[in-house]
Amino acid sequence: MVAPDDQEIARRLKQRDANAMAELYDKYAGLVYSVILRAVNNPATAEDLVQETFLRVWNRVHTFDTERGRLEGWIVTVARNRAIDYLRSLRSQPGESTTTLEDLEHSGLFVTRETEADRLTRRKAVGAALDRLNEEQRRVLELTHFQGLTQTEIAEQMQKPLGTVKSLVRSALKLLRTSVVEAAGSR
Amino acid sequence: MNSDQFTDLCELYALGALDPEERTEFEAHLAGCADCRAGLTQAIELNEMILSATPRVEPSPQLRRRVLAGFGQPVKDRSRGVAWTLTLAAAATLILAFAWNLEHKAHLADNVELTRLREIQQILEAPATKQVTFGPQPAAPHGSIFVHQKLGMILIADGLPAPPPGWTYESWVVPKDGAPQPIEAFRAPDGRGISLLRSPLPVDQMKAVAVSLEPTNVPVTKPTKLIFATPLG
Numbered sequence: 208m209v210a211p212d213d214q215e216i217a218r219r220l221k222q223r224d225a226n227a228m229a230e231l232y233d234k235y236a237g238l239v240y241s242v243i244l245r246a247v248n249n250p251a252t253a254e255d256l257v258q259e260t261f262l263r264v265w266n267r268v269h270t271f272d273t274e275r276g277r278l279e280g281w282i283v284t285v286a287r288n289r290a291i292d293y294l295r296s297l298r299s300q301p302g303e304s305t306t307t308l309e310d311l312e313h314s315g316l317f318v319t320r321e322t323e324a325d326r327l328t329r330r331k332a333v334g335a336a337l338d339r340l341n342e343e344q345r346r347v348l349e350l351t352h353f354q355g356l357t358q359t360e361i362a363e364q365m366q367k368p369l370g371t372v373k374s375l376v377r378s379a380l381k382l383l384r385t386s387v388v389e390a391a392g393s394r
Numbered sequence: 395m396n397s398d399q400f401t402d403l404c405e406l407y408a409l410g411a412l413d414p415e416e417r418t419e420f421e422a423h424l425a426g427c428a429d430c431r432a433g434l435t436q437a438i439e440l441n442e443m444i445l446s447a448t449p450r451v452e453p454s455p456q457l458r459r460r461v462l463a464g465f466g467q468p469v470k471d472r473s474r475g476v477a478w479t480l481t482l483a484a485a486a487t488l489i490l491a492f493a494w495n496l497e498h499k500a501h502l503a504d505n506v507e508l509t510r511l512r513e514i515q516q517i518l519e520a521p522a523t524k525q526v527t528f529g530p531q532p533a534a535p536h537g538s539i540f541v542h543q544k545l546g547m548i549l550i551a552d553g554l555p556a557p558p559p560g561w562t563y564e565s566w567v568v569p570k571d572g573a574p575q576p577i578e579a580f581r582a583p584d585g586r587g588i589s590l591l592r593s594p595l596p597v598d599q600m601k602a603v604a605v606s607l608e609p610t611n612v613p614v615t616k617p618t619k620l621i622f623a624t625p626l627g
Contacts, residue, residue, distance in 0.1 A: 240453040280442040
């Protein structure tokens with residue numbers, strides 16, 4: 208079930224209600240800005256990308272499922288992808304990656320049948336699990352999620368064998384997945 | 395690669411962070427594996443939770459005004475209590491609607507449009523910008539012109555008839571002395587068009603702004619079919 212506020216905001220955005228955009232901004236600008244700033248580490252660039260994120264949401268909201276869609280999930284992914292697009296453009300590798308990110312932020316991917324309470328429980332579990340990661344596990348997740356690097360690129364940057372990096376990524380994600388499953392099972 | 399190994403890749407695939415060869419292999423597997431398709435849904439949500447766990451840093455209060463100004467929101471800057479005028483808000487609404495109509499699928503087009511929106515926003519926000527309205531009759535072309543001596547000019551016209559096939563709208567500035575100067579070709583989806591002049595405009599030397607129809611893809615020299623001209627003073 209979608210958070211009622213989000214459902215209403217999304218519905219009004221589809222009707223091109225500019226006041227709904229203000230509500231969306233007030234609710235998610237902090238999150239959007241935080242994710243982008245963490246990736247690009249430059250406040251001025253981050254603000255430009257925040258603007259681009261909200262513009263993109265406005266332009267794409269007609270595809271959003273107001274019954275089952277997760278507005279927060281969608282907008283945070285759009286924000287992250289704007290930052291990664293920017294970082295990849297600095298690394299001179301736009302094009303292929305950009306197309307991939309476009310495909311992976313289609314709002315139809317962000318749907319759920321679960322309650323807001325269930326998601327909150329699992330989110331808390333993930334937050335706690337992130338604290339249990341060791342430094343190297345945390346580092347590889349930073350590079351995949353906030354820098355958009357592939358495992359090969361991470362291996363080069365960390366100057367570690369690719370197998371080691373894959374093992375770190377796998378173990379970190381497994382710990383997080385397990386925390387989600389356990390949180391779901393505890394309800 | 396076995397099924398468990400593919401499952402391990404779901405999060406990275408959802409992030410667009412797989413190497414090209416891995417991505418191709420994963421997508422081929424995904425098509426025939428229901429477990430991995432379910433795993434992908436969960437992976438997308440896990441990625442969101444990781445991103446959302448980012449410690450919060452609040453953006454500047456000015457950003458709120460900057461972002462929402464583009465959406466026609468009559469914004470009160472919460473930190474300073476500054477209200478936008480309804481006129482500028484209405485203009486911004488038209489601009490966003492225009493951007494919406496112009497939307498292309500390509501990312502590049504988004505960036506180009508965003509740059510243009512920023513230039514428009516800069517003119518709208520400048521304290522020295524002056525507004526001229528024209529054509530009060532709703533059935534005829536009507537709208538506003540926003541002029542800034544140093545930044546340029548925005549023409550917003552509504553009620554434009556659909557151009558015949560092979561014809562395109564062109565905007566012009568008409569000097570007090572000399573021939574009309576073309577600004578740019580523009581589209582008018584749903585009868586609404588916006589034209590932007592990105593250079594200083596010596597208003598005291600200008601007589602009017604005009605819109606004409608010109609044959610598409612033909613260099614313009616002078617207005618071919620004048621639609622309207624409105625004085626700047």
